[in-house]
Amino acid sequence: MKHDPRIAVAFRREFSDWRLWLARAIVITVAAAAGLTVVGFTWLTERALETFFSMRSAWWWAPLLWTPLCTGAIVWLTRQYVPGAMGSGIPQVMAALDSSVDGSTRGLFVSIKLTLAKIVLTAWGLLAGLSLGREGPSVQIAAGVMHAAKRWLPKHSAVTEHGLLVAGGAAGIAAAFNTPLGGVMFAIEELSRAPEQRSSGLIISGIVLAGLVAVSIYGNGTYFGVLHVPAVGITMLWPALLVALGSGVAGGLFARLLIASLNGSSTDGLSRWRSKRPVLFAVACALAVAVIGVSTNGATFGSGYAYTRAMLEGQEHVSPAYVLFKFIATWLTAWTGVPAGIFAPSLAIGAALGNDVAQLTSYPHAATLIALGMAGFLAAATQAPLTSFIIVMEMVDGHAMVLSLMACALIASGISRILSRPLYATLAQIQLRRLPPPKTESERPAPSP
Numbered sequence: 001m002k003h004d005p006r007i008a009v010a011f012r013r014e015f016s017d018w019r020l021w022l023a024r025a026i027v028i029t030v031a032a033a034a035g036l037t038v039v040g041f042t043w044l045t046e047r048a049l050e051t052f053f054s055m056r057s058a059w060w061w062a063p064l065l066w067t068p069l070c071t072g073a074i075v076w077l078t079r080q081y082v083p084g085a086m087g088s089g090i091p092q093v094m095a096a097l098d099s100s101v102d103g104s105t106r107g108l109f110v111s112i113k114l115t116l117a118k119i120v121l122t123a124w125g126l127l128a129g130l131s132l133g134r135e136g137p138s139v140q141i142a143a144g145v146m147h148a149a150k151r152w153l154p155k156h157s158a159v160t161e162h163g164l165l166v167a168g169g170a171a172g173i174a175a176a177f178n179t180p181l182g183g184v185m186f187a188i189e190e191l192s193r194a195p196e197q198r199s200s201g202l203i204i205s206g207i208v209l210a211g212l213v214a215v216s217i218y219g220n221g222t223y224f225g226v227l228h229v230p231a232v233g234i235t236m237l238w239p240a241l242l243v244a245l246g247s248g249v250a251g252g253l254f255a256r257l258l259i260a261s262l263n264g265s266s267t268d269g270l271s272r273w274r275s276k277r278p279v280l281f282a283v284a285c286a287l288a289v290a291v292i293g294v295s296t297n298g299a300t301f302g303s304g305y306a307y308t309r310a311m312l313e314g315q316e317h318v319s320p321a322y323v324l325f326k327f328i329a330t331w332l333t334a335w336t337g338v339p340a341g342i343f344a345p346s347l348a349i350g351a352a353l354g355n356d357v358a359q360l361t362s363y364p365h366a367a368t369l370i371a372l373g374m375a376g377f378l379a380a381a382t383q384a385p386l387t388s389f390i391i392v393m394e395m396v397d398g399h400a401m402v403l404s405l406m407a408c409a410l411i412a413s414g415i416s417r418i419l420s421r422p423l424y425a426t427l428a429q430i431q432l433r434r435l436p437p438p439k440t441e442s443e444r445p446a447p448s449p
Contacts, residue, residue: 031206035213071286089140115144136341142172171210248415251380304348350377
């Protein structure tokens with residue numbers, strides 16, 4: 001057998017370059033650290049929300065004072081010291097990946113400082129009882145950890161800052177939802193824009209590792225437990241179509257409302273008030289969130305995780321008005337400007353919508369339509385149908401609903417695209433307004449003689 005010299009050359013190139021292996025070791029190590037950071041963040045947010053509900057059970061009226069006061073303090077601190085921590089966190093990571101952002105300005109969107117601030121302020125928002133999720137903030141948190149690895153990478157490393165940010169953002173989703181596959185799809189669908197990033201085995205390995213870190217700590221359980229569904233039959237067609245259409249319209253309007261509210265360029269009275277008195281405006285929105293929460297016996301407070309899980313397990317009787325109340329509470333929370341994600345509240349809204357359709361059509365297997373509603377509304381709100389479908393698919397025991405979930409997510413996302421611009425891409429463009437103006441010729445340093 002003749003020896004092929006190309007194999008020996010490839011072998012030497014692969015194993016003789018210590019810089020290549022150092023870069024790989026650093027990326028893998030920091031990806032594990034990012035996963036651990038999100039796990040710690042998850043634990044903190046869960047304790048914060050438990051503390052809020054304990055306080056509310058002792059004094060039903062406490063949220064009417066506590067929620068507005070905490071929200072005002074969070075918004076003041078965020079605007080004063082860490083404006084880059086406002087909102088979801090996904091638009092910041094997308095802005096940091098924009099070609100107009102360089103190393104000198106990337107810290108406006110992702111950094112260790114913003115990671116720490118996001119952890120504390122998002123947990124505080126849940127301690128206040130606001131209707132927010134931790135999944136979007138997890139993206140910015142993990143991206144900040146991964147981006148910090150650039151200082152240790154050897155010179156001329158093949159791993160770029162963009163690659164680190166994509167890996168970090170996707171690792172945040174993987175660890176937050178306990179689904180590595182969802183993190184990989186999120187990187188492809190939302191963050192990555194270059195083919196070489198999409199095919200990078202090292203970056204994907206980092207994403208998967210971050211998700212596996214969460215699995216190893218929390219166990220191999222899924223975000224909402226395992227959903228057992230009956231065989232899908234023709235009787236589900238009409239109710240499922242109603243869910244897909246309803247979640248598409250509702251999610252599209254939700255995205256459009258968020259964009260209009262957070263754009264900052266509107267001239268209506270509320271937007272002018274928000275611009276001139278942001279803290280007072282946030283307090284007023286938080287008071288409305290508290291009133292809604294008290295009126296619904298606490299159903300709209302927090303991420304909606306426990307309420308959604310109870311619906312899936314058939315343990316919760318849900319008022320048909322819950323969809324509207326949770327929708328408004330989540331929108332008002334986002335409008336305040338606190339660090340807040342919308343993934344978990346969107347899943348709660350979609351679950352309630354599916355439950356309402358099940359009641360309206362007398363469909364006997366409500367959990368099936370609840371799962372479809374979760375995938376549909378999340379896909380419509382984020383216009384990321386594949387990520388949404390995979391996240392919900394992870395909850396389903398078996399493959400009976402895979403095609404139904406995918407179809408619902410694609411239909412809902414298609415309807416949303418008619419009603420609204422892409423939510424995160426549009427918010428990322430709003431984030432880019434924070435970049436300093438380009439220097440004029442007179443401001444540039446004169447060339448050295």
